[in-house]
Amino acid sequence: MNREQEFFKLDHLSPKTKVLDVGCGEQKKVPWAVGIDRVATAAADVVHDLDRTPWPFDADSFEVVVAAQVIEHVADLPGFFAELHRICRPGAEIRLATPHYTSPDSHADPTHRHGLAYRTFEFFADAPDGNALPAAQRWANRLLGLEATVAGWYGCPRFELVERRITFRKLHRLVGVDRLAAHLPLFYEYFLGGFAPARDLQVVLRVRK
Numbered sequence: 001m002n003r004e005q006e007f008f009k010l011d012h013l014s015p016k017t018k019v020l021d022v023g024c025g026e027q028k029k030v031p032w033a034v035g036i037d038r039v040a041t042a043a044a045d046v047v048h049d050l051d052r053t054p055w056p057f058d059a060d061s062f063e064v065v066v067a068a069q070v071i072e073h074v075a076d077l078p079g080f081f082a083e084l085h086r087i088c089r090p091g092a093e094i095r096l097a098t099p100h101y102t103s104p105d106s107h108a109d110p111t112h113r114h115g116l117a118y119r120t121f122e123f124f125a126d127a128p129d130g131n132a133l134p135a136a137q138r139w140a141n142r143l144l145g146l147e148a149t150v151a152g153w154y155g156c157p158r159f160e161l162v163e164r165r166i167t168f169r170k171l172h173r174l175v176g177v178d179r180l181a182a183h184l185p186l187f188y189e190y191f192l193g194g195f196a197p198a199r200d201l202q203v204v205l206r207v208r209k
C-alpha cells in the first residue's frame with residue numbers, strides 16, 4: 001500500500017457515513033461514497049463540472065469528503081472551498097491530496113491550473129495556526145523570517161487545519177528529507193525545495209460552521 005492509499009484508507013467509517021468523493025475518476029476511495037466528476041466515469045454518480053456552482057447537493061449533506069488529485073484541476077479554488085463548506089455538515093472532515101508545487105507532476109499535466117504549497121490551506125483556515133506549531137518550528141520560522149500568516153485572507157469560509165504534510169519519493173525518504181520537511185516544512189520549501197522536489201501535499205481540514 002503506498003502513502004496515498006494509506007492516507008485515503010477509511011476502513012473505520014461506517015457505511016452509514018455520508019461520504020463525497022470529489023473528482024472520483026474511475027474508482028471511488030470509499031465504495032459507498034457519492035462520486036462526482038465532470039466525466040461520466042464508471043464511478044461517477046453525479047456528472048458535474050466543479051467549476052460550475054452551486055454543486056447539485058443540499059447544504060449540510062456530507063460528513064466526510066475525499067478529494068484525491070483533483071483540486072489542482074479546479075479553476076476557482078476559493079469558490080471550490082466555499083462549495084465544500086456549504087455542502088458539508090459542521091465538523092465534517094475533508095481529506096485531500098494534490099501534487100506539491102516542487103514536484104514535476106505538478107507541472108507535467110497541461111490541465112493542472114495550480115501548484116500548491118504548504119501554506120495554501122492556511123488561506124482557508126479559521127485562525128493563524130502559528131501558535132499551534134511546535135515551539136522549535138515557531139522559533140525556526142521567526143529566525144528565518146518565515147513567520148507571516150495568511151490565515152483568513154480573502155474572507156474565505158472557515159476550516160480547521162487539522163493535519164498537513166509534504167510527501168516524498170523513496171530516494172528523498174532514504175536520505176531523510178521527509179523527516180526534515182515534517183519538522184521544518186517552511187524551511188524545506190524556502191531553502192531546499194528546488195534541490196529535493198517533493199511528491200504530494202496531504203491535508204485534512206475540518207469544517208467550522
Ligand SMILES: C[S@@+](CC[C@H](N)C(=O)[O-])C[C@H]1O[C@@H](n2cnc3c(N)ncnc32)[C@H](O)[C@@H]1O
Binds near residue numbers: 022
Ligand atoms: C487525476 S484524476 C484523479 C481521479 C481519482 N480521484 C483518483 O485518485 O484516482 C482527476 C479527476 O478529476 C476530474 N476533474 C478534473 N477537473 C474537474 C472539474 N472541474 N470538475 C469535476 N471533475 C474534475 C477528472 O475528470 C478526473 O477524473
